[in-house]
Amino acid sequence: MQKILLSLMYLIASGLLVSCVDSDTEPVSRGVSISPSETDPVIQSTRFNYQAESTGLQFQNQAGQVVLESMPFDRQGAPIALAINEPLGSNNLPELASYAGISYEVGGQVNPEWPAGPWVGNILTGASAGLVFHARELLEDTQANGVRTLTYSTNDPAGRRIQVSAKAAEMGSQEVSVSVEPALGVSSIGLAFKMKADEAFYGFGGRHNSLNQRGNDVISYIQAQNLGAGPLQPGVNVLPGTQGETYLFPSGPDAAYYVQAGFVSSKGYSFLLDDTRLAVFRMGTQRDGGAAAQAWRVSVAGASTRFLVAAGDVKEATAKLSGINGRHRTPPDWALGPVISRTIRTLGAQADNADTYMAKVNDDLEMLRVLKLPVRGYAFEAWDILPREFTRETIRKLNSMGLKSYLYIRNYVGVDIANTERPETFSQAILNGYLARTPGGLPYFFGSTFFVGVGGVIDFTNPKAVQWWKGRVLEMLELGADGFMQDFGENVLNSMQFSDGSTGVTLHNAYPTLFHKVTRQILDEYKLETGRDIFFYTRAGFSGRHALGGSSASFENSNFPGDESTDWSRASGIASLTTNMLNRAVGGAWGFNTDIGGYIDLITPVTSKELFIRWTQWAALSPVFRVHNSASKGVRMPWSFDDETVEIFRTYAALHQRATPYILKTWQAGQTTGLPPTRPLWLMFPDDPQAVTQDQMWMLGDDVLVAPVVTEGSTMREVYFPIGCWQDPENKAEYTGPSTKSISAPLNKLPYFFRCGSNPF
Template identity: 45%
Template sequence: MQPTNVRINTDDEVMTLQTDYGRVDIEREPLAMHFYDEAGNKVLRSMSQEPPAPLLSRVPLPTRLLGGWSQVMPQAPALYAPFTFMVGAPVNLQFPATFWVGNMLASTSTGIEYRLTDIEEVTVADNQLSLRVGTSDPSGRTARVTVSADENSSFKVSVRIDRILQEVPLVSASFDAAPDEAFRGFGGRRNKIDQRNEAFLSWAEEFSQTPEQLEPLIGNNFGDAYQFPTGPQGAYYIQSLFISDQGYGFLLDRDELSHWRMASDRDDAWRVEVAGGELDFLVVPGDAKQAVSQLSGINGRHRVPPRWSLGPMLSETIQEFTDTPENYTAKVMESLDQIDQLELPITAFAFEGWVGTKETGAFDDIIQRLRAQDIKPVTYYRAFVGQTEDELEEPEVYSEAVSRGYVAQNVLGLPYTFGSPLMGGVAALIDFTNPEAFEWWKARIKKGLAEGSEGFMQDFGEQVQVDMVFHDGSSGIAMHNRNAALFHQATREAFDEFVAENPSREPWFFVRFGNSGRRGSAHYESASWPGDNTADWSRASGLGSVIPDMLNRSVGGAYGFVTEIGGYIDALGSINSELLIRWANHASLMPVFRQHGGPVNGTPMPWRFDDPEVVEQYRAAMQRHIAAQPLIYRLWKAALKTGIPITRPLWLEFPDDPEAGRQDQQFMLGSDVLVAPVVSPGTDGREVYFPSGCWRHPETSETVHGPQTKFILAAIDELPYFFRCGTKPFPVPNNGF
């Protein structure tokens, strides 16, 4: 919804753009901006100019460098001023192959940084302030800055730097940071839920391994939040948006590589840098829930799923080095036998290697058998086509896509091929900016639905290289993050068109790769999963990483979180039953309950353990999720309308409680269910923080009055969770399951 009641005053030394939900003050000499909420409280202000503001020669220190192993390096110096730009050149180095295709090895810009100075000319048109602004560049370069009221009670600021002859590799904005100001969001970051004191890239990146996974090779010198090779802040699901506890939300409305310094190199300021000479951002004044609602409405929200997708889901994973079509088909059949014999309440079954089952002639039989057991078949698609030995792609698809020009190109106009992230061979990335490739992809998806699939795991897409060239003229630096929205938009359109012709069908898909923006990828997705958790307890990418990841993306509209019980990366061995059952209980009150498996040691199905109790313990976690399903569905419907997520960080529900704001291993399911899973091995419980009020465990009747922290006993098959006293969000027998 666009604003209507906009008043602009340019008569005074400080110009104003006023709306019913707040205002922006714009200082003329030098240019600076201050944002206010509807009550007149200043919530965000430009970083003060620091006289004198010298030209800065930025030394070529990378923000990240692969030096034997990837490490975060010292930050390059920056000129802090309301708006700056650099004249010089960018340096971006990426992985061209291996699992980490598309990851950034090193990223920096070298040159001279200048600031925007005084406003030289003011124009008002269509409720927008348009400013011509001088700069400290001795060449006489100027900038164009616009300020306007925008959708969802936001203010938009755009900056365009005149290029002249020299390249402009970055433009930045800097703002004051209040003491201890919290910056929450930024998508699927796993390191923490407040990114204050952190510096990081917004650049979707591939595979991570934890210190535990790497210790045999490199020792344990990186800290418990380190992910190889991305560092602690790496993420598959990138959102360049955050919510401040100072009364505003911020969305960077650019797809290019961006670098964030959140009170990291100085305590009193934060700064965002964007590759290129254009900057667009939105500021939403308001409290935390207002900011979450308005920003997610701009970015997009996960739509309400079919009910079947909210039931327990099992997956049979491909073992990359040992599975053949024949033995993989046999494992799928064995799983279906066990589900039937054990009468497990499964509503969906994912068989990743569906191409291999076609080779054995078993695909149709598997589809028919699943339907006979009232289980929805879920298969697998990815954003690149490969000429490889794996069983995740139909071999003729690669030749078709490359020969027809449906893939990204290099500067010579030839198909851009790279080492496949899976099992060797070569791959090429589908170019979704090409209308013919877009329609070709949709036809593939509709074919899969027609053959019997009801859903898809939609994988990869982060493999965009900076030197790729796309059909619409976009560079790789602009397309890397944007590729997520285009990829998922194509599948969404295919689904919509298929359902229009088959109204009885309810297909659903979930994704790993995501981005933000004005209609970011969440606008098209059904749900998202964290992406290749390691099969361990680690804070970096194992069980301990899941809740921060879920909470950070949920406040940006990506609240349809699909768990990955058991993890995926299992190079050090199969998980034990303790980790599996803790993870299943951990997932039981999350939106989508899905088990996964590893590519090396296989899928940890509960019946594949020596202890028969594992099946019953897993069944109890599934039953808890089934009991909560009506609540989850109601919360999902409400989230689509309001943006307030299904699973919520405590800081969102208890904004005036500093201790609640620090909790990153607890969450709220709606407003009345406090969930605090056990995420450490070999323990009989955990410390739980209880916010103000009365909280009662519905299975044990233990009652706790907050605010306080208390140790809660929880055996391996138990989950610490509490209802707000006097509520019954979902039915749970007093004696458990």
């Protein structure tokens, strides 16, 4: 009986999905061209059309060429949808989904989350199911005040309609809003677009798995993720659906701390989903072999959504995407490092207390004084558990040595083994109502991210909590700090309630932006009062629109990629850094700030000499150079190994110092051009089929090609040279591209090359 009912529903849905034939006698394809505003730095505008023969949406560039077109309203779409967010990020079960141009689901979703541990706020598993309906025919086409509004009937027996509104927006883009009315009962809305045969999709924020996400499912949901399989990798590689060497525990290879719901297409446009709710992009992953296999699709939890499309070649599309989203602010030159960080040891018999930590800080300062390493700053994260006079005196010592000081703060309070804040901070937040609450009105506690203890998220929608936070930030600055790490931000659960009426459903992704915006406003006020330019860097982040209050990138100077593991892995170790850095850079978050040596060492070996050196070299020609490593096995400083390590570290810290003016110049230029300091080869050489596949190399500005060694034991590096002449600045050897060469790379060598005739640093 169930099969008969499903068949009948399918036939009914198919019969209702007829093509829309416009009653006008005008051409089938009609559109309106909207010019960009006078202040828009990008000249080319994007046109919005619809195709009356299929009622599909269409976007054109200034020359009238179609760059993006929705799928026709699918007569073969599934009448019943079923999607499973499989446990542990696997991908084994088929998805029943409609690849109609616009569809929606009447049903429900469940997404239970991790309630404790390092993955608080991650989706544990999930499912959605319901009846699917599609747009059927165009009922009304109106235009007023620059807004084009299309109203469609649907095959929904409840009589719902779909409304599409389009208007010109920032950076020469088109903003499109789609809604189902009435919204009651609608659990998700889906948009499907035609995918060109060789189209590539770049971006989506800090993803480790690939530069090109074609063929991948990409979830738009912030999740703590930087834990690969480590020594268990061979076993993971053969498990079905875990996607091999890029697998991340516990939510799969696409998950990320820093999420951008947008991308650059190799076919002439960029796309940004302007929605903070849970969304899933399926970039050509439908496996039915039919028309849907040539489509990409995004589904969003809710009855409405909004997106922007900006036409342009890959450089212009990238500039528009970062312009819409917002770009990392140019920091003061001293903030690019090099920096030495003293983390606090948290696990085992050798875990730090205040006394052992103070002794280590004093030892570090003595080593820096004796070795005279070319560093510009020192960070001590556990400052808050120390006597205030010790912190103040340490900062005075650092100032006398010509070093900047960095402290630490996080978005939640807790009683745990992290030892980064005083226990009374937790009590104060509870007693004064500064935390997110349960539906019953009690403070919402979760199991500590450090396994032992409890924590609570600070409610930044509460003005009193914001004032309290301001006091905590100003305390660091009044002690003399020049900067700080602003940690976490991804640990918001769906059932959390906030003072402004928001819940975790809408605030999970938006929370880091709010968090960073509050801090930026404090620092901007402080700079006006004192003239001091404070540098802070973050962990979690999300996309948005700079013109409408911003994304995380609008308020940050820099962002570190979460807790990389102390290994060579493609999932979360040193080999994951390049893809992560380049994916987020094209969306404007280009102040990449890696942990030299790796941080998570729960199941991986302690940072080795070789790994420390190769990581040092990797960071030397990245935006920010910062030693920061080991969660549980003890920090590895340059002097923790041997004299050779110290000297190699000295060499590459000095290289970063020499490169800093060039990095800052390209960073500042990016505020106008929209191009990041670190650039994927696909961006600079989009017509070179070999260049676009390079995911372990990058361009620094226009003139520097960087190819670090990320493979254990390697003393050679295969380097792809794009078109042109390239010179090794150390031995003056020249290479002509396009070509691939084996370059000698002993332990003391970072392969990098200048464009012949240039002298960047």
